[in-house]
Amino acid sequence: MSDQDPIVPSRRRALRCLAFGGAGTLFTLAGGVLTPVELALAVTDRTAAAAAGVPLFVQISDTHIGFNKEANPDVAGTLRQTIELVNAMPASPALVLHTGDITHLSRPEEFDTAAQLLSQLRVTELHTTPGEHDVADASVTEYFNRYGQASDRRGYYSFDHQGVHFIGLINVLNFKANGLGALGPTQLQWLEADLKGRSASTPIVVFAHMPLWTIYEPWGWGTADADQAMGYLRRFGSVTVLNGHIHQIVQKVEGHITFHTARSSAYPQPTAGDGPGPGPLKVAADQLPKMLGVSSVTVQRHPKTLLLTDTTLA
Amino acid sequence: MMTIQASIDRMADINRFATTAAVRRLRVASALVVCALLALASGGASWAAEPAAAPSAADSSIAIRNFMFEPMSLVVAAGTKVTWKNFDGEPHTIHSIDDAFRSGALDQNDTFSFQFDKPGTYRYACSIHPQMIATIVVR
Numbered sequence: 001m002s003d004q005d006p007i008v009p010s011r012r013r014a015l016r017c018l019a020f021g022g023a024g025t026l027f028t029l030a031g032g033v034l035t036p037v038e039l040a041l042a043v044t045d046r047t048a049a050a051a052a053g054v055p056l057f058v059q060i061s062d063t064h065i066g067f068n069k070e071a072n073p074d075v076a077g078t079l080r081q082t083i084e085l086v087n088a089m090p091a092s093p094a095l096v097l098h099t100g101d102i103t104h105l106s107r108p109e110e111f112d113t114a115a116q117l118l119s120q121l122r123v124t125e126l127h128t129t130p131g132e133h134d135v136a137d138a139s140v141t142e143y144f145n146r147y148g149q150a151s152d153r154r155g156y157y158s159f160d161h162q163g164v165h166f167i168g169l170i171n172v173l174n175f176k177a178n179g180l181g182a183l184g185p186t187q188l189q190w191l192e193a194d195l196k197g198r199s200a201s202t203p204i205v206v207f208a209h210m211p212l213w214t215i216y217e218p219w220g221w222g223t224a225d226a227d228q229a230m231g232y233l234r235r236f237g238s239v240t241v242l243n244g245h246i247h248q249i250v251q252k253v254e255g256h257i258t259f260h261t262a263r264s265s266a267y268p269q270p271t272a273g274d275g276p277g278p279g280p281l282k283v284a285a286d287q288l289p290k291m292l293g294v295s296s297v298t299v300q301r302h303p304k305t306l307l308l309t310d311t312t313l314a
Numbered sequence: 315m316m317t318i319q320a321s322i323d324r325m326a327d328i329n330r331f332a333t334t335a336a337v338r339r340l341r342v343a344s345a346l347v348v349c350a351l352l353a354l355a356s357g358g359a360s361w362a363a364e365p366a367a368a369p370s371a372a373d374s375s376i377a378i379r380n381f382m383f384e385p386m387s388l389v390v391a392a393g394t395k396v397t398w399k400n401f402d403g404e405p406h407t408i409h410s411i412d413d414a415f416r417s418g419a420l421d422q423n424d425t426f427s428f429q430f431d432k433p434g435t436y437r438y439a440c441s442i443h444p445q446m447i448a449t450i451v452v453r
Contacts, residue, residue, distance in 0.1 A: 069403045069422075105405055105419040132442045136407050136419035179445030220445040277381030277443065279404040 061244030062264035066104035071280035100131030100209030289314030
């Protein structure tokens with residue numbers, strides 16, 4: 001839940017109890033700027049949601065299907081709750097972006113369970129980018145056999161929706177020995193060509209698994225060659241960069257570029273540098289729902305603005 | 315995807331190695347016996363002068379604990395089979411920087427083994443946590 005939901009009545013309280021804890025972020029587009037909106041708020045306050053603009057998409061991240069340790073023994077259950085939260089939104093967004101770590105160990109049965117659960121989403125399109133947990137099989141084929149079509153098995157691709165240009169990037173395959181993710185020269189070349197000739201007033205949404213700015217290098221929370229990608233994006237008036245990977249919200253604004261990492265639907269992770277490494281964080285059972293969630297974005301028409309909202313399961 | 319094809323080809327190479335591994339190991343073992351006999355014949359001075367840390371072809375193991383490989387640097391004789399075991403609740407992989415070997419995701423208590431037949435320096439990392447870097451030197 002956010003600070004934005006002060007007063008208000010028993011219905012929201014009831015929903016808050018039902019909701020599990022981490023849900024997501026809803027994004028709205030207003031005046032060419034993406035703004036996050038508390039998803040639970042969007043669900044409970046129909047008038048406010050309608051006023052906020054056209055629901056553009058919901059971001060789900062780090063579902064980690066297959067994880068079964070004490071930090072959350074039922075990740076399928078919390079994903080189900082997350083999906084119910086999205087389906088309960090008054091105006092359904094057309095798209096869901098999954099920013100990776102769909103599975104925990106890249107095993108076929110984990111991908112099958114995830115696909116079965118995600119098929120319950122009442123949206124027309126599901127777009128994905130893999131996390132390092134999705135490409136951890138020795139042959140690196142399980143993810144691409146299932147989700148490789150959109151990108152011709154390259155992992156990066158773009159598409160347009162409601163006047164917004166979406167770009168999915170992959171930064172978990174060619175990691176650098178310094179511990180950071182990397183896009184690699186071929187993908188960067190493609191990105192430059194993809195953006196060439198586009199009007200600077202086109203709102204851009206970039207999504208990738210690992211953060212596209214360095215949050216904490218000792219834990220590999222960054223992408224070594226992200227600066228080059230940002231160089232191509234800097235001239236645009238509205239750029240929203242969405243990542244997962246770190247299972248918590250971290251935001252930064254740099255010029256016209258808004259960076260945002262989403263919560264996980266599975267388990268939280270420690271804040272940067274707290275403990276030996278970025279593993280699952282065990283919290284009290286009643287705290288977990290407050291640390292899981294989704295992000296959503298809506299578009300406001302006049303002026304064209306993107307509005308981003310984070311919602312937890314409780 | 316080039317990188318995937320490359321790693322599939324690599325896997326095929328690794329499998330080929332595995333089939334000849336036992337033969338190579340016998341060769342290494344007999345070479346060591348010959349060396350030892352020669353050393354004994356010459357009074358054993360040069361053999362005994364070797365430090366205790368001299369690589370041997372006995373199997374070796376590496377623990378993965380708290381997001382670290384233990385030990386982070388290991389010297390082994392050619393023909394040694396190295397086995398990694400993950401003690402963390404978080405999965406890890408063993409992925410050599412030059413793609414010579416690559417495990418799948420190791421969950422808690424899972425193991426992965428690779429036989430090092432070719433001398434050289436092998437740097438490897440966990441592809442899930444690439445800040446975890448370690449080295450194996452094969453002599």
